[in-house]
Amino acid sequence: MPRGITILGSTGSIGTSALDLVERLEALEPGRFRVVGLAASRSAGVLADQIRRFRPLLACIGSEELARGVRDAITGIPTRVVSGPEGLRLLATMEEAELVIAAIVGAAGLEPTYAAVESGRTVALANKEALVLAGDLMISAAKRSGAPLLPVDSEHNALHQCLRGESLGEVRRLVLTASGGPFFRRPGLDLSQVTPEDALAHPTWVMGRKITIDSATLMNKALEVIEAHWLYGVPAEKISVIIHPQSTIHSMVEFVDGSFICQLGATDMRHPIQYALTWPRRCETPLAPVDLAGLADMNFHAPDLDRFPCLGFGWRALRAGGTMPAAINAANEVAVEAFLAGRVRFTDIPRIIGDVMEAHHPVVASSLEPILHADAWARQTAALAVSSIAAGALTLPGGNETCPTR
Secondary structure, eight states: OOEEEEEETTTSHHHHHHHHHHHHHHHHSTTSEEEEEEEOSSOHHHHHHHHHHHOOSEEEESOHHHHHHHHHHTTTOOOEEEEHHHHHHHHHTOTTOSEEEEOOOSGGGHHHHHHHHHTTOEEEEOOTHHHHHHHHHHHHHHHHHTOOEEEOSHHHHHHHHHTTTOOGGGEEEEEEEEOOGGGTTOTTOOGGGOOHHHHTOOSSOOOOHHHHHHHHHTHHHHHHHHHHHHHHOOOGGGEEEEEOTTOOEEEEEEETTSOEEEEEOOSOTHHHHHHHHHTTSOOOOSSOOOOGGGOOOOOOBOOOTTTOGGGGHHHHHHHHOTTHHHHHHHHHHHHHHHHHTTSSOTTHHHHHHHHHHHHOOOOOOSSHHHHHHHHHHHHHHHHHHHHHHHTTOOOOOSSOTTOTTO
16 A cells, blocks of 8 residues: 655645655655645645645645635645644544654644644654654653654754664764854854845755754754754763764764764755655665765864854753743744844844743643743743844843743
8 A cells, every 4th residue: 555645844845855755756666655635834826736746635724715725726636625723633643644744844833743643643753843842742642652753854864774773772972963054164254244145055955944044053953952852862961963064974873882873875855854755664766876986075073152052052951941942942933033034133043042041931841731832932032032132222021920831
């Protein structure tokens, strides 16, 4: 039987790459996959095109108004089109889906991803925020339902491959590699003066706008430290980050005997996506192989936490625990959006996140509700900070008396 696949976030970079791979892999082995569900937030035209190409059983888009437009655009195709959060939940838990690719960017992907895990589906996690916000709940739900969690982030996918057949008790540390973003090779650059265009000029990866800015600030590594802790059950002090500008080694594991196992591959997100699509098998790839003889020298550098303070927030949030990871993630999303809109400087991003952390009192979450409350509070607090910066002065609350998580 074909493997049923649902893609949450099918019109984004991960979703479109996954669909491209499905077509390429189907050409090599017809009948391997069937796309049964697709979800998008706003890109109605792209979603309609995808429905015409793949004819899923179910599709979802952000609003009923957009859903009506999609229905009109696919006349004659029997795909059912639903909308909103309830539609997403329906899509994430449909029985026909063996694999759910969770690729909705940001906190918006948390609830449908959690629903997919609770329902026992194999979940390919391209949305790191699901584990950053609710790692404890997500891992507990996966243990109850038996849902395998397959990381699609290149770094965590690399760790997953390095740890196949290995004992976690023999791991000395996990080492996440970082490209360093567009500013690593420009140590004399005044980061307070860089533009969004400067920060979006990533030297290695082609990604969405938000994750590209996170790469420039190294906030992506802070979030990946939190994600690695939950995925592999490794304490924060056993997770390291190293700058590897070539992005050839995607991550590595150091064992107690001093040995390293590294995962090496092309800088193409379709490789980790294929790993998730075909797991636990390894299958012939339609993608170009790595030319080992053509690889540049591989260099490694310690990260500069003074110049890129966002990186340290990952370990700080893990030490604080509870809802703190949700707070830093929300603050980062608001700060990045403001930077892209030209309302704050690049160097204001860690300033906003750090001050939100100082104002937040984390609580232990036994359900999604306090996590979502912390997320909403942090967004509101960060938005106030953005407004203050835009007005010429930063003023944040001295405490979080208005925070609904207290």
